[in-house]
Amino acid sequence: MTKRLEWLDAMRGLTMILVVAYHVAQMSFGVNERTSTSLPFLVLFRMPLFFFVSGFLAYKANFEWTWPNALRLTWKKTKIQVLPTVVFMCVFIILRRPEFWASFEYCMKSPTKGGYWFTWVLLHMFVIYYIACLLQQWISSKWLNGKYPHSVIWVLFGVSLIVYETLYLPDVTFHKDLFFRYSSLTKTMNFLPFFLFGNLVHRYWEQAQKVADSSWFYPILTLVAFVACADIFRWHFLRFEWTNLSRTVAMFSLLTMVVVFFRNYGEWFTHDKPIGRWLQYIGVRTLDIYLLHYILLPKIPEVGKWLNAHHPNFVLEVVVTFASALVVIAFCLLVSQVLRVSPLFRQYLFGRK
Numbered sequence: 001m002t003k004r005l006e007w008l009d010a011m012r013g014l015t016m017i018l019v020v021a022y023h024v025a026q027m028s029f030g031v032n033e034r035t036s037t038s039l040p041f042l043v044l045f046r047m048p049l050f051f052f053v054s055g056f057l058a059y060k061a062n063f064e065w066t067w068p069n070a071l072r073l074t075w076k077k078t079k080i081q082v083l084p085t086v087v088f089m090c091v092f093i094i095l096r097r098p099e100f101w102a103s104f105e106y107c108m109k110s111p112t113k114g115g116y117w118f119t120w121v122l123l124h125m126f127v128i129y130y131i132a133c134l135l136q137q138w139i140s141s142k143w144l145n146g147k148y149p150h151s152v153i154w155v156l157f158g159v160s161l162i163v164y165e166t167l168y169l170p171d172v173t174f175h176k177d178l179f180f181r182y183s184s185l186t187k188t189m190n191f192l193p194f195f196l197f198g199n200l201v202h203r204y205w206e207q208a209q210k211v212a213d214s215s216w217f218y219p220i221l222t223l224v225a226f227v228a229c230a231d232i233f234r235w236h237f238l239r240f241e242w243t244n245l246s247r248t249v250a251m252f253s254l255l256t257m258v259v260v261f262f263r264n265y266g267e268w269f270t271h272d273k274p275i276g277r278w279l280q281y282i283g284v285r286t287l288d289i290y291l292l293h294y295i296l297l298p299k300i301p302e303v304g305k306w307l308n309a310h311h312p313n314f315v316l317e318v319v320v321t322f323a324s325a326l327v328v329i330a331f332c333l334l335v336s337q338v339l340r341v342s343p344l345f346r347q348y349l350f351g352r353k
Helices: 006-028 048-058 066-081 082-095 099-111 117-142 151-166 178-183 185-203 205-213 216-233 239-266 274-284 286-296 301-309 314-339 343-348
Strands: none
Touching: 006 048, 006 239, 006 286, 006 314, 048 117, 048 239, 048 343, 066 082, 066 117, 066 274, 082 099, 082 117, 082 286, 099 178, 099 274, 117 151, 117 185, 151 185, 151 239, 178 185, 185 205, 185 301, 205 216, 205 239, 216 239, 216 314, 274 314, 286 314, 301 314
């Protein structure tokens, strides 16, 4: 697939808006996820969508998987994922946190890295994926004679789902060790299945489109998503060891619904349409926005109190948080554009030459 999918960039733009809106609600307004009517639902597919797109784009059909090529890719991703994150995390601490060194140490020891965990965790996923591709190349050439070219990714996807489910088992605590906390590997285990799911969808893109276009797929998918969400928020039929099953099903089904929607209405999200043009612009600047938005988030707890006074109101929460997120994103893009005047900043802060 050589042609860039415009709807995919637009979908990534929507996902970035969801991320900023979530942080606006929590960090700017002080809205509690336990009492919110929108956050618990939106969080089900917010980050999974981001990692789905990353996994989708990671697959290169004609790429030659050799150690030199894999190391070259790893070094390229490391420069993009690590240096900008550390720089902006330090700027965030200087501007928004007291006692720099104490705050820096706290962030580095935290799985969320003070909010800057995404790029670090994405680097984990790229490294795991590159190793899997090298292993696939070796196994295919040595034993499979080119057959089953995606078998290792399928196995890794299955293992990642099993590991993900163990994170919510009460008797399994290995992921709470200091190593997993400091390295953010717990976050990696939380979202690796969605990265691999996106990668597999791209590998079977022709077949996936045929399934998505069938008359039965979307209705069944919608029903599954509704039942899973109903169990999460209302019924609570599944408990104890099974409690995460509904959440997992809801995350995958809602994620897939969004992907099918954007692909089906792809003509809405081209550069010729205003909404497509703006969503794509946000979509190709997600790194800039992600790195800057924590620094630019306002503190307006009065809005949170007002939303709580009008609780529950899903539409009201979404409109207020999304409108505020768009303002924050506009300022992020403005600051990004100012910084990109320097070729040095453009290359080393945002990974663009």
